Amino acid sequence: MAFYLASKEVWRNKGRYFLFSLVIALITTLVLFTAALAEGLASANREYLSKLDAQLIVFQKNVDLSANASQIGESLLTSIKRIEGVETVGAIGLSSATIVFSSSQQSQQDVSLIGVEPGKPGLPPVLSGRSLKTTRAREVIIDQRIAKKFEIKPGDNLTIKTVQGTDEKFFVLKVVGITNGGQQYLFRPSIFVPYRTWDEIRSQPTPSIIKPDLIFNIVAVKISAGQDASEVASRIQSGVKDIEVTDIATAIRALPGYTAQQSTLNTQQIFTLLIGVLVIGGFFQIQMLQKIPQIGVLKAIGVSNTIVAIATVLQIVLVTTFGVVLGSAVTFMLAALIPSTVPIIFNGSLVAIATTALLLIGPLGGLVTVRLAVSVEPLIALGLSS
């Protein structure tokens, strides 16, 4: 009976309910786009770190987990390696560079230039070509996105531009391998070079000179199987001076602007959902106020409060579900038209969470309406009130 009443009313007033579904569809589109943008921006910032084949990251002490500020000498690597529970470590140097394809400004590509140790944590797996083999070779592994965009393949040469002192320096590197496309760091695609090569070609205030103790930014630590990451972290922390050890998640949260950006976008999503609750609640409340005499008659002729409440919830669910489905469809169609430069990623679990939240805001917004519907007295049908 409840479904009969709810569906008949929606169907016979389809224009009105469709318009309202459009409002819900717009809210859905906004929430999904914000979620996709948050995921896209987060991913562009953290991708490299989140895919590291390591469980811990070592920073210099007192740099607030800033990878750029952190400086760790080569000599510390040995100390970290000796700690019980550490399987292997990989030094990682982080800086930026520009790939130059011609003299034209349009064919340059800013990248994260990452120095890694061949065969150690920090070097991502390659999809084609081969991995880095030596620590000094002028070789590079590039992100699949760059390879696709500029049609680069293993065996090609790349020209890298960095700034050393006040001069722009150009270095030619041979592409030996291509890694998967998910290796962005600080919103730039990454290229990987051997750590000694990195130290020579990276941007730095003074031209590179041969140093006795090579300086990196961070160290990726892979722990032995069966070891507890937090215990190993404590051992490293207490066994090695002037360092700070964190897990990957903490290191990601410490990325420049990451937390502020994510909390801003999450707040925006929450406010959009709250607005959704208010809009849906308001619409159904006005609808219900108009229907009070009808509800009174229904109750007078013997329709129970349960049927009235279920019919009200069903209507809200029907309209909300239609709006969310419509909004999701529109979002995915629009997403296909948006240029690839816009960082949006529709992560399955995030979309599921967002759509579930959107489906729940209908009944949540309609709670007051259901309460009103249940409280209507059948005496209203006779123009009386208790």
Add this chain to the structure above:
Amino acid sequence: MQPVLIAESVSKIYSNNGSSVRAVDNVSLDVKAGEFVALVGPSGSGKTTMLAVLASLLRPTLGHVQIDGHDLNNMNETERVRFRREKIGFTFQNNNLLPYLTVQENVEMMLKLNQKLDKEGRERARQLLIWLGLEDRLNSLPNRLSGGQKQRVAIARSLIHNPSLVLADEPTANLDSERAYQVVKVFSDLIHEQNKAGIMVTHDLRLCIYVDKVIQMRDGKIEQVLTTRQEIDDFIACA
């Protein structure tokens, strides 16, 4: 013949800020099957409150109401809702019909509500509507009907589920005289034909030509009960 409806010494007292108002004061009445009764009186005489008590929409402060042998005082809210659904048919002054159901669906709703809607029930609803002159309106929504047509649909709805008691609250209040007479005549004919007990609250005394008994109320009390045709006709003539 045992009355379908028996109301014994019914009072409804409202309390407000320490003072009390007797909307219905010690009223007793009965209605038999096939009897159509008019409850008349000026505004504030307590006739609608009495109707609400008889319809199990209000609990009396004092007294008892029995319908078909069931004492309404012994029922909880859930039982009262079910009792209304099964045993009582209603026609109201306004907002009678659900605007999103067609004429036929509005009538069938009482059968659906009582889980009695089948092929035979649908046909019965159709025939009743045809009998009421609504053959070409079966699939119309209420907003396409005139006031008189709406009330005829409401009458059909009040009778389709075979209730013991049919109650009508000012069913002609929004109709012109000609349509008011038509509607009440139809109501009266159906109540007599289907052997139901019927009560109609009205302020229009001329409509009493179609009823079998007139109960006149004033200040919550029964002022007079007219039971013969002559008494009723004289009452209408005086009015």
